[in-house]
Amino acid sequence: MRVPLPWLREYCDPDLDVGGIEERLTMTGTKVEAIHRHGVASTEHFVVGRVLEAGPHPDADRLKVCMVDVGEDDPATIVCGAPNVAGGQTVAVARPGAVMPDGTKLKHAKLRGVVSEGMILAENELEIGSGGEGIMVLDGLLPDSGPRRAGAVPRPGTSLADVLPIAMDVVELEITPNRPDCLGVYGVARELHAATGADLAQAPWSEDVGSQGPVAEASVTVECPDLCPRFTARVFENVTIGPSPTWLKARLSAAGMRTINNVVDITNYAMLLTGQPLHAFDLDRVAGARLTVRRAKEGEQVQTLDGQARTLDGEMVVIDDAEGPTSIAGLMGGARSEVEPDTTRVLLEVATWSGPNIHRSSWALGLRSEASGRFEKGLQPEQCMHAQAIATRLMIELCGADVAPGTIDVGWEAPPAQAIRLREGRVRAILGVAVSVQRQAEILRALDFATEPVKDGLEVSVPALRRDDVTREIDLIEEVARIDGLESLPATLPARRGAAGRLTHAQRVRRAAEDAMVGRGLHEIVGWSFTEPALLDRLRLPAEDAMRRVVALENPLSEGQSIMRPTLLGSLLDAARHNVSRNGPDIAIFESGTVYRASHEGPLADEHHALAVLLSGSLAPRSWRVRPGQADFFAAKALLDALLDRFHLDWSVEPTSWPFLHPGRSAAVLSGGETLGFLGELHPLVAGAWDLERTAAFAIDLGKVAALASPLLAFGAFGPFPALRQDLAVTLPVSVAAGEVLERVRATAGETLDDVSVFDVYTGAQVGEGRRSLALALSFRALDRTLTDEDIAPVRERIVAALGEIGGELRG
Amino acid sequence: MIERIEQLRTQAEGEISRADSSEALEELRVRHLGRRAELPQMLREVAGLAVKERAAVGQAANAARQALETMIQARVAQLAGEELEASLRADRVDVTLPGAPPQTIGRLHVLTATRRELEDIFLGLGFTVMEGPEVETVHYNFDALNHSPTHPARARTDTFYVEGPPGGSDLVLRTHTSPMQVRAMEAHPPPLYVVIPGRVYRPDSDATHTPQFHQIEGLAVDEDITLADLKGTLLEFARAVFGDERDVRLRPHFFPFTEPSVEVDVSCFHCDGKGFLRDGARCYLCKGEGWLEVLGAGEVDPNVYSHVPTTERNAPGYDPEKIQGFAWGLGVERIAMLKHGIPDLRLYYENDLRFLEQF
Known part of the structure; x- marks a missing residue:
């Protein structure tokens, strides 16, 4: 709300400049958002003039050449275009050097060959009124430059500011929704009165010249x-x-x-x-x-x-x-x-x-x-x-x-004023600083409350205009605090009584998972929770897919933001497309955030915190030395390894089709009998819908990861003896999964097997049609001695035999 | 004979010190200390000397031989070192080539980094981090927070409603993290010190509003938590985020669920609270005010406690005559904007790598 300061001062005029008033109002709850200068910035060069003569312009029918007495020895020549200008008028004049409200600085100006030494002003040129009636004629309007000001017709040369409100400070206030009583100038004046102690004039409506009773005319x-x-x-x-x-x-x-x-x-x-x-x-x-x-x-x-x-x-x-x-x-x-x-x-x-x-x-x-x-x-x-x-x-x-x-x-009957007890002790207990009962009473009375001292404080009666806002003791405490208390409030810390801050296990798992991805060079994005229903089609989700059980908004801002995302994939794809078009094809990003499904059971939605990764293009910048790998299934899987192994999770993958993934390169991520999420390359039609080339991704439910990850990791003993390392190359039918091979090796090797991994895969003529060779790196270790080849020979034989059962043959 | 030994030693020492390769040294070793060389020969012949001479000549010859062997060894080591250094000097790389393979640098999004920073500050002040549902009931989002049934914030222009059964839904996207105040009090007895970070939603979209944004709610309830305690807590927060010299001030304001309500300003860290810069220009950050508005807060309105039923979980419950406390809600985007000078809220959700790489 804009309040012209002279108007405010008519009811409450503290001995403060505009900055002082701003500070007091702001610090007592009526925030001054801006101070505007309405009208002219400087009143210099604005004077009263008297038109001595208004004659025709030699070269322009619509202009008049006026001789204007501006209080100097010689009259000024001023060219004026207003139709109502005439000799004998008292007018407002801007002399050369005057700065108009719009910032224009007036100069001697030649108008159709006649030099004009200033300008006779219209109302709108001074930001008084909307204009449209030609120049202002001061004789008829004076003496009402203010509702209470009276004066004679001013003499030429008088500063215009003395007779017209041509410059005004205006404060722009933020009125909080609980204070409709401050939506008028007098209400603000009352606040200023309470905030400064300056006198408040009687309410301007306290004398009504009208009468009550029935009206005959309507x-x-x-x-x-x-x-x-x-x-x-x-x-x-x-x-x-x-x-x-x-x-x-x-x-x-x-x-x-x-x-x-x-x-x-x-x-x-x-x-x-x-x-x-x-x-x-x-x-x-x-x-x-x-x-x-x-x-x-x-x-x-x-x-x-x-x-x-x-x-x-x-x-x-x-x-x-x-x-x-x-x-x-x-x-x-x-x-x-x-x-x-x-x-x-x-x-x-x-x-x-x-x-x-x-x-x-x-x-x-x-x-x-x-x-x-x-x-x-x-x-x-x-x-x-x-x-x-x-x-x-x-x-x-x-x-x-x-x-x-x-x-x-x-339809109106005024209810009786509400009475509220304000306990002195309560004020101190809430604020943490004491305000004397006398001061409390003074503040409340300044705000139009009536107070009556009682044993433990004050009995307070609420004025009509505040009856919706002030209904309880706590509301009165706020009234006291905002006028006196807040500014002198000490800064103390709560007693705490044993409360100690900590993160939950799930929160720590979430941070660690995010940090693992950041440590692997990925950038975190923060996407929109909203998405569009068309996303579900672009992800090729069939009608009965669980992800289509979305949380939908009744009043979305747009169709594009009308449902809550059931997966992080959409926002990752959106961010990938944005960056491919602006910053090049290599993308390695992740998001850690909530996904939503409509719930059949609980009163709320199903929300879980997911983490998803998306890779596209090269995995690293081009280098003078090494060729970087390209984003594919295994690049994504390696990141998933880095993430889940961070928590020592026992997990596996199983080939599984997802509508939005490449059917031959997709898997479910399993642990503890649960599906944590998916892993795979995007179906080319899905990647294409976001203008992406080959793209790999995974998404997992971090809530499930947190539930499976042990908050307490136990120490495992190890000995001083080195490991014995052996390689084993075996050919197998391609239908036998590497995971199955590793599982068999682990199951048959016994406890001396420390680790086994696949370090090479080969297919080609040498190993025969329908077969492939896997090279396994085995490492054995005992707690009590250094193992020898002889120790391991029988274990190795058992492994070879076990692999033989699934078609494995040792390669020479 | 002694003179001859000294003569041989002097001559050999001269040659060894002048030798400039390991080959030359080997040749000198053979010449002076080899089987047929004179010095070993003299040693072998010592037995034939008179007893009187034997000891002196033997000692001198042995000393000369040991001295020469040591000298050769030292010289060999010295030369080998020099040769290694020379060959290493020749084996030069261009140290200004980039490291390989390149290690890509990943970064947390600035909103996550800021949220964690704030969580950690409040953890240090004894607050526990809690989270809650984003799809929330009207009860927790409005009713329990003392919003009148006709409060404008409930309007569909101010709140996203979730599609529900015909006849209207009582689910909304939470418009603030404050609904967790009552949920937290339902779950735990006092004393309660929690911060609740999370995503919130309002249907506004322009340079200064996005329809989703992030808040961190704070709630402390105990027997005697005052507004002065709120000021102290937020002063610690302000100094941790914006620097040790910062000050805070509380300005009266209005929120339905706190009473008294305040807005909290932090003294401007750009102009040190002066409002203008060293060159006299008005500070662009605080717009000359010297203060930056950072959050809304207040003492929890007693009506909020009345919405917390006492159960086994939170006994003895929340009786407004016995307990009191404060709450605040701050915007993560706003803090990050101020701290890093980010000009437009929409940058946060565009996820341009040139933005993400900066923090």
Whole structure:
């Protein structure tokens, strides 16, 4: 909210500059987000002038050459294009050297051959009002440069700043949603009063020139009191529509409102001052002079002021006259009953609407305004009469109107003020610093609370405008703390009482797994949890696939972000495609994150933490010395080795088909009787859908890994004797898996076998059709002695025999 | 004879010291100490000398022979060393060629690195790390956190709802990590000191908002945890992240589930809290304010405790007249942005390697 500082100072004027006011408001809960300079930055070179003579320009029909007395010995020659300029006028003049609000610096300028020594100003050139009426003529408008200022017609040469509000500091405030009472200038003034101790002027609505009681000229019916707790209206007659005075225009402009005409400007002024929006109807255009507030019909169409037809639903509220809807309550008026230049009778509506309902309607219709933004915060019904009082006075003063007797006032009865006990000890217990009862009372009274001392603290009565926000002792403690307490708060640490911080086993496993991949040269990515349903098709998932049991959003931002990812593969592929197109073909990335499936059992979704790796292109940069390997099944498997062996997991793979993997190069990763995930090369059609060449990947459930990984690793004894190493080359049918061979070797070798691995694989004519040769590296070790070839000979024989059973033959 | 021995020794020593190859030394060894050389010959003939002379000549010849052998050995070793050095000097590589095979450097994503850094700071302050579901119930995300039934944050414009059975779903993507406050209190009795890192969601998308982002919730509940304790805890955090000279200030604010609520500012580390730089320019980071807003916090609203049922797991439970505490929620993206000067939130999720390689 933008608050012009002079306006604020009218009600509370602490001995502080704008920076001091900013600091006090910010530190007490009304954050100043920005300070704007409205109007001119420097008032130098802006003076009052008197037009001595306005003659024709020799070379331009639309321009006039004016001789203007600017308080100097000689009059200045100023060329002016405004049609209303005339001799005898007192005007606002910018002299050469003046800097206009838009930053332009004025110079002597030649206009069609005549040198102009300055500029006669229009309102909009000074950011006072919206302009459009030519230059400002000061004689008619003075002496109202402020609502309380009076003065004679100023002499030429007088600094313009002395007679017109041409420069104003404006503070832009963040008002938190619990403080709708601060959506008006006077509410902010009260905060400033509490924050600084400077005097607060009496509320500007405390004297109401209007009267209560029935109104003869119009009637109002409220059919939905749940959505409209209070509806007030006053009738004004003999209204003269015209421009507003300069001070009013200047304040509205500085607050960021457009100026329209005196009646509309008055409604906006009263709103900015009280926080309460108002709406002016031309009473002669309100059919039947009666208004009915009702819920809209489902699908009902209403034409709003901006010319658009809006379709409503049954939870929105419209205001009807005898001929149907005239406006959407709290959001926008209708064109039919708008105030026009010929309006003479005004019905001024000031109503309270249900905040959440207005919030909902305004979002649903995409209609947001200064009024709806206030209503949706939840205003108090008392505020209706604040606004009526302000507006009534100004309607009489500025529009020459007569207020009809009475006030239409539907549906409100003020509840008694709430009383809350504030215990002195409790303030200290919550804050950790003491605030004296006297100071507590002083703060609360400054904020319009009533206080009464009692044995253990204060009995506090809550003002109407704060009744929604302050309902408990803790709320009062906050009021005290924000004005006095927070700034002097010491910095202490909690007692802790034995609490000690630590990571869980699963969290440590997750970190270690990520670190293992980083240590192997992979970059971690962080992808979107959202994905698109089309991903499931691009991954070739059949209709019944478990991964299609997705968590779907009711209100996604777009189709592309409408479901929660059931796999990390999508975000890895997206990141791979992005980087291939920008940074080249070599990709080695992983992601560690949550994946989601709809749950059939629990109330929530199935979420688990997965880690997935994706490799494409070369495994390392090109080198002058070695040819780097290419991403394939075994490159991915080696990384999986590095990861799972980190946790000493007993695991294996089993050829398994996955819809998105190469059917001949894919496997399930198994451990502890569970499937941890998949490993394989992507199906070329899947890789191709992301513009990738050969790509390998794996994904595993880190939750399962954590459950299988022992949190406690036990020591295993080893002796001082060296290992005996032997190689064994054996040919086998290609159908025999290497894993089976290794398993047989382990099973038959007995306990002296320390390790066995495949170090070469050969197929070719030498080993025969349908067969291949595997070279095995064996290492044997005993705890108590150095083993010899003789010790191992029988073991070796057993191994050869066992391999013979699956078609193995020793190679010579 | 003694003179002859000395003469032979002097002559041989001269030749050995002048020898410049191991071959030449071998030749000298044969010439002076070999079977037919004069010195060994004299030694062999010592027996034939008069007893009087025998001892003196034997001693001198033996000493001369040992001296020459030692000298040859030393000279051989010296020459071998020089020859090795020479051959090594000739065996040169271009040390400026890159290492091979190349070792690729992997990195954690800056969000993970930042999250871990923050977790570790709070671990050191005695907080345990907890996690919770991202698909959350309306109850934990809003109701139990003191949001009125009509609170605007519940609107479909502010919260992602999960498709459910016809008639409406009560599942949302959590809009903050705060629902874990009540879950944590349901699972554990006080005293409770936890931080909850995690991913959260709101339907906003522009340069300063992404529909997913990461928070770290903090919650400390005990008999006597004050707002001053919150300030002290966050001061430690601020100094650990942004430097020992940092200060924090608490500004009043509003959140439905804390009371009093505050926003917490850290003194700007770029301009040292002055608001302007050494050259007089306004600090771009804090925009001249001298303070950087880093998180929202407050004392846990008593209404939140009333949503925590007392069970066997958390007995004696959370009675707002007996226990009190603080909570905060901070944005991981925001901290990383401030710390590293990252200009646009969307960079985090684009995963361009040129971004990932930087941290």
